[in-house]
Amino acid sequence: MAPLxxxxxxHTYFYRPDGVxxxxxxxxYDLEVGETLGIVGESGSGKSVSVLSMLRLIRKNGRIEEGxxxxxxxxxxxxxxxxxxxxxxxxxxxxFQDPMTSLNPTFRIGRQMMEPPLWHNLxxxxxxxxxxxxxxxxxxxxxxxxRFFDYPFQFSGGMRQRAxxxxxxxxxxxxxxADEPTTALDVTVRSQILNLLQEMKEALGMSIIMITHDFSxxxxxxxxxxxxxxxxxxxxxxxxxxxxxxxxxxxxGLIRSTLDLDTMDVKLNPIPGSPPNPIYPPSGCRFHPRCExxxxxxxxxxxxxxxxxxxxxxxxxxxxxxxxK
Amino acid sequence: MSELLKVEDVKKYFPRGNKILKAVxxxxxxxxxAETLGLVGESGSGKSTLGRTILRLHEPDAGRVVFDGEELSSLNKEELRxxxxxxxxxxxxxxxxxNPQMSIGQAIEDPLxxxxxxxxRERKERVAELLKIVDxxxxxxxxxxxEFSGGQQQRIGIARALALNPKFIVCDEPVSALDVxxxxxxxxxxLELRERFNxxxxxxxxxxxxxxxxxxxxxxxxxxxxxxxxxxxxxFKNPAHPYTQALIxxxxxxxxxGKPTRHYKTLKGEVPSPIDLPPGCxxxxxxxxxxxxxxxxxxxxxxxxxxxxxxxxxx
Numbered sequence: 001m002a003p004l005x006x007x008x009x010x011h012t013y014f015y016r017p018d019g020v021x022x023x024x025x026x027x028x029y030d031l032e033v034g035e036t037l038g039i040v041g042e043s044g045s046g047k048s049v050s051v052l053s054m055l056r057l058i059r060k061n062g063r064i065e066e067g068x069x070x071x072x073x074x075x076x077x078x079x080x081x082x083x084x085x086x087x088x089x090x091x092x093x094x095x096f097q098d099p100m101t102s103l104n105p106t107f108r109i110g111r112q113m114m115e116p117p118l119w120h121n122l123x124x125x126x127x128x129x130x131x132x133x134x135x136x137x138x139x140x141x142x143x144x145x146x147r148f149f150d151y152p153f154q155f156s157g158g159m160r161q162r163a164x165x166x167x168x169x170x171x172x173x174x175x176x177x178a179d180e181p182t183t184a185l186d187v188t189v190r191s192q193i194l195n196l197l198q199e200m201k202e203a204l205g206m207s208i209i210m211i212t213h214d215f216s217x218x219x220x221x222x223x224x225x226x227x228x229x230x231x232x233x234x235x236x237x238x239x240x241x242x243x244x245x246x247x248x249x250x251x252x253g254l255i256r257s258t259l260d261l262d263t264m265d266v267k268l269n270p271i272p273g274s275p276p277n278p279i280y281p282p283s284g285c286r287f288h289p290r291c292e293x294x295x296x297x298x299x300x301x302x303x304x305x306x307x308x309x310x311x312x313x314x315x316x317x318x319x320x321x322x323x324x325k
Numbered sequence: 326m327s328e329l330l331k332v333e334d335v336k337k338y339f340p341r342g343n344k345i346l347k348a349v350x351x352x353x354x355x356x357x358x359a360e361t362l363g364l365v366g367e368s369g370s371g372k373s374t375l376g377r378t379i380l381r382l383h384e385p386d387a388g389r390v391v392f393d394g395e396e397l398s399s400l401n402k403e404e405l406r407x408x409x410x411x412x413x414x415x416x417x418x419x420x421x422x423x424n425p426q427m428s429i430g431q432a433i434e435d436p437l438x439x440x441x442x443x444x445x446r447e448r449k450e451r452v453a454e455l456l457k458i459v460d461x462x463x464x465x466x467x468x469x470x471x472e473f474s475g476g477q478q479q480r481i482g483i484a485r486a487l488a489l490n491p492k493f494i495v496c497d498e499p500v501s502a503l504d505v506x507x508x509x510x511x512x513x514x515x516l517e518l519r520e521r522f523n524x525x526x527x528x529x530x531x532x533x534x535x536x537x538x539x540x541x542x543x544x545x546x547x548x549x550x551x552x553x554x555x556x557x558x559x560x561f562k563n564p565a566h567p568y569t570q571a572l573i574x575x576x577x578x579x580x581x582x583g584k585p586t587r588h589y590k591t592l593k594g595e596v597p598s599p600i601d602l603p604p605g606c607x608x609x610x611x612x613x614x615x616x617x618x619x620x621x622x623x624x625x626x627x628x629x630x631x632x633x634x635x636x637x638x639x640x
Contacts, residue, residue, distance in 0.1 A: 042504040142594075158595050186367040186596065187531055191575040191589035198587050213505050216534075216577040220585040243581060257509035259534040260578045261561075268516070268538065270509035274474045 002073070003030035004174060004207050005054075010067035012046075012053040019279035023049040023062070025231035028305075031224075033174070036201065036208045038218030038239075040254070041228035044275055047211045050228070051177050053077075055088055071175070089116045093168040097180035099160035103152040110136075110148035113167045122171060135166035139196055158189035162196065169200060179211045194221060216260045219243060227251045230276050230286040233305055237312040247308060247319040250287045285317065293318060329493060329525050330356040330379070335388035337371075337378045346600050348374040350549035351388070358492070361519065361526040363540030363557070365533055365572060369596045371549040372529045376495040379527070380412055381405060393492065410440055413486035417498035419478035423470040429456075429481045430466035436488045455484040459514060476507035483514065487522070496528045500535060512538055534576045537561070542632075545569045548599055548607040551626075555633030565635040568592075568608050606638065614639065 012024040024046040031037050041047040052058050054069040054076050069076045071092065076084065093116075096102040104112055113132035117123040123131060136144035139162040152160055161181065168176055178197065182190040198221070201208055212218050218225055218239075225242050227235045227250065235248040246252055253271035273290040276282055282289050288298035297317050305315040337349040348371045356362050366372045377383045379390050381397050390397045393411060400408060416422040423432050433452045437443065443451070453463040459480040461473075470478055479499060486494055496515065500508040516539060518524060530536045536543060537557060544554040545568060553566040564570045574590040592611045603610065606619040616638050626634040 042506060156595050187533075187575045188367060188571055188592045189595055191591035192593075194577075195588050195591065214577070215505070216579045219579050220577050220587065239585070240583060243579070243583070254505060255579065257506045258579060259508065259512070259532075259538060261534055261537060261573065261576050268509050268513045270513050271506040272510075274476055274507060275504070 001033070004033045004035075004072060005031040006068075006070045007050075007054065008068045008070070010050060010053060010069065011065040012049050012058060012062055013065050014059070014062045016061065016279070021278040022231050022281070023278065024053060026067075027226075027228070027231075027233050028067075029226060029233070029236060031175070031207050031209065034205050034207055035224060036210065036222045038222030038225045039209060039211045039228060040213065040215055040218050040225060042213055042275055044230070044278055045228040046231040047228050048179055051179065051209060051211065055092065055094070055177075056084060086120070089173075090120045090122070090171045091173055092175045092177065093171065093173045095161075095164050095168050095176065095178040095181045097183050099157065099164045099184075100152065102164065103160060105152055108149050108151055109155065109163050113163070113170055116167065116171050120171060128170075131170060132166070135169055136163065139163070139166045139200075140192075141166075157185055158192065161185060161189075161193055165193070165196060165200065169204065172204065173206060175207045175209070177209045177211070180213070181210070182217070183213075197221070215254055215258045227254065230278070230281050232286060233313070233315060234287065235312075235314050235316075236305070237309075241309065241312050245309065245312065247312075247314045248287075248316050249291045249293055253290075285315070327358050328355050329358045329360075329393060330527075331389070331391040332356075332379060333389040333391070335375070335378055335390060336386045337374050337383055338386050341600055344600050347549050347602060348599060349378055349385075352546075352549075352551055353388075354544060354551065354554060356493070356525050356527065358525055359519065359523045360542065361528055361540050363536035363543045364527060364529045364546060365531065365536050365543060366546035367531055367596050369548070369599060370546040371599070372546050373497050375546070376414070376497050376527055376529055380409070380414060380495060382414075407440075410436075410489040411492045412495075413489070413491040413493070414495040414497060415479070415482050415486050415499045417501055419475060419482045419502070420470055422482055423478060423485075425470055428467045428469055429461075429473070432470070432481065433485045433488055436485060440489060442489070451488070452484075455487055458487065458518070459484045474507075475503050476510060479503060479507075479511055480514065483511075483518070487518065490522070491524070493525045493527070496526050498529055498531070501530065501532075508535070515539060532576065533572050545572065548596065548602065550607065550636070551634075552608065552637070553633075553635045555630070555635075559630055559633045563629065563633070565629055565640045566608075566637045567612050567614055567639075571613075606636075 008028045010024055010027050014021040014023055027050055039047045053064050064077055110132050114128040117128045133148055141147050141159055141162055182193050210221055222239055224238050226233055229250050235251045256269050271290055284299040284301055285303050288294045303315045303317045305313050308314050308319055333353050335349055335352050339346045339348055352375055364372045378385045430452050433455055434448050437448045456463045461480055500511050528539050540557050543557050543560045544551050547568050553569045564573055571592045594611050597610055605621045606624050609615050609619040618638050624636045624638045626636045627640050628634050629640055
């Protein structure tokens with residue numbers, strides 16, 4: 001069976017007065033039906049741009065230079081605006097980090113939720129209202145019948161994020177992209193939202209791409225993990241493979257830097273340095289200036305993303321058995 | 326270890342229209358020299374307000390803060406200014422806490438100028454030394470804050486806090502805004518500085534994962550009050566307060582055992598407003614195991630093991 005989404009060799013560049021930022025520089029991955037993919041990376045790694053490019057939601061100075069993103073047999077990058085609109089919000093919907101800025105402050109919550117199914121002519125207004133009410137209840141908004149008429153500012157942060165999730169689900173999309181959905185939330189609310197996403201996924205069987213900087217969250221939530229750094233994929237594997245056999249020095253450093261509760265007495269061993277200047281990324285492997293295991297070749301040649309095990313891909317000259325010849 | 330800071334029943338209220346927001350409502354603890362107390366709680370718990378009230382950046386409405394043998398609220402402006410040499414603060418947003426019009430050299434030198442310390446040349450040397458301590462090359466002394474990355478800006482904030490050789494630093498969510506790899510760097514730096522300069526920290530964070538690395542003791546705060554406080558190992562071994570348990574179980578752990586957590590044990594609802602607090606235990610509305618008494622009488626702190634206090638009727 002063909003994957004639900006197949007991204008191939010995607011390049012997105014931003015043209016700024018001071019130079020060109022190669023935010024996404026040749027990434028490829030497949031996502032199967034019902035699968036959860038985590039894209040993990042730090043700010044500036046290109047993880048958000050990689051999915052926003054697919055929906056063509058990038059800023060005006062950005063350009064998709066190359067690549068394809070085939071969703072259910074159609075290349076999203078070649079569709080015209082109208083065709084793309086029939087997919088956005090219906091087949092693919094998004095949950096953003098900050099629910100306050102992504103909800104329209106001038107519309108009541110219920111009215112906003114009804115908009116996607118009405119726009120896509122999926123439901124009549126009575127049915128849309130019923131469905132919106134049902135989903136608000138389902139995501140755990142207390143007193144959902146009266147809250148339906150609230151404005152976003154009357155909701156707390158956690159409730160807004162629940163409403164966003166309900167809104168993303170209303171057209172029963174096949175793919176949900178969640179861009180740091182819990183970063184702005186308190187820790188107890190974060191676990192509520194993760195539980196909710198998991199329940200919805202199990203009940204409705206959609207595929208999810210979760211973008212996060214938090215490896216521990218991704219490793220619990222996702223079936224497959226991609227680690228991005230400076231616009232490139234460093235490592236890609238199933239979560240279980242990742243945990244048992246993580247090979248890229250950056251992925252290893254990222255895991256070491258994860259402050260979770262199990263590793264209480266382990267001495268911190270952070271990655272030195274900071275992420276590179278996006279306009280002048282380092283030559284060769286983009287991670288080499290911060291890598292403990294760098295060799296002369298790392299500054300000269302960009303390592304290819306090679307398959308080192310069953311569907312385990314690493315972009316490092318030294319991963320999985322010595323230098324590539 | 327001697328006692329450096331003693332906080333006794335400190336309260337800080339803010340008027341909100343004709344109501345009162347009780348941001349900090351009767352907090353007591355002590356901090357020894359070279360000790361780190363991790364203060365954890367969610368937004369609205371009052372942890373930042375507490376940090377600022379201790380430094381008298383907010384005037385407390387009640388209670389005493391004794392620092393290094395002197396009661397801070399009894400000091401006049403000039404005496405307080407002198408005392409402040411020994412008490413510093415590092416903020417969450419490093420860029421917002423640095424003056425954009427000052428070079429980083431000026432920003433770090435400023436405390437020395439304000440306190441009239443040494444000659445201009447000696448100050449320059451001290452600034453270069455401080456930059457080296459936080460691992461920023463002194464050649465950037467004339468650069469401006471925006472030219473640095475978030476992690477470097479936080480290092481500059483730390484250098485400024487260290488300028489006057491303080492004894493005590495309030496670290497108010499110093500790594501929350503930073504990238505994962507940089508968080509670990511800054512935590513490692515703070516740990517190293519503590520050893521080197523015998524510093525005491527009040528380390529504020531909302532995430533137990535961060536706090537457990539740096540703390541000797543942990544205080545858990547909820548709606549203006551400390552609900553559990555004790556040595557780190559004790560608090561993790563016996564998280565007697567249901568809120569502490571909820572905080573611990575909401576931190577995702579890397580599933581090395583191959584069994585990912587798909588459903589977290591968590592609390593219902595969100596932190597209620599600190600205005601118009603109900604009688605009884607403040608956690609009662611979200612508690613998974615409330616007793617009838619919890620809605621009526623606020624629990625007193627009980628010592629469940631040496632130096633380990635919990636405010637819960639079930640303890």
